[in-house]
Amino acid sequence: MQVQVLQTRGIHPARGMRPGEVMEREAKYIVRAIPKGAFTVVLDIRGRMLDSPGLARRLTDLEAGGTRDLVMVIGGALGLAPDIIRMADERLSLSPMTFTHDMSRLILAEQIYRACTIRAGEPYHH
Numbered sequence: 686m687q688v689q690v691l692q693t694r695g696i697h698p699a700r701g702m703r704p705g706e707v708m709e710r711e712a713k714y715i716v717r718a719i720p721k722g723a724f725t726v727v728l729d730i731r732g733r734m735l736d737s738p739g740l741a742r743r744l745t746d747l748e749a750g751g752t753r754d755l756v757m758v759i760g761g762a763l764g765l766a767p768d769i770i771r772m773a774d775e776r777l778s779l780s781p782m783t784f785t786h787d788m789s790r791l792i793l794a795e796q797i798y799r800a801c802t803i804r805a806g807e808p809y810h811h
Contacts, residue, residue, distance in 0.1 A: 720754045724755050725774050726774065727758045737799045758773070
């Protein structure tokens with residue numbers, strides 16, 4: 686499995702634009718960026734929480750099951766449109782706390798790196 690970071694264009698709400706409109710517009714960019722057939726995981730506060738070894742096992746299971754393309758989606762400032770959450774194969778939570786988009790991306794990248802380290806049999810800090 687290969688890791689690639691894709692960033693879609695965020696929407697800056699125009700005056701009077703409803704939050705749902707912003708999320709729907711962002712959803713269009715997200716859908717276009719997801720490769721056909723990719724296993725899609727959305728980061729959602731209501732998603733399943735895993736520790737680092739658990740994420741490593743999950744990545745191993747996905748790869749063993751034939752997953753070639755794995756996409757992890759982080760929402761914008763207002764979160765993800767309900768359609769994006771529904772289309773996902775899985776929901777994952779980084780924490781019950783709320784983080785900025787940039788912090789979520791940093792934490793997710795670090796956890797993917799850590800999971801790859803664990804999968805390679807290298808020691809990691811608990």
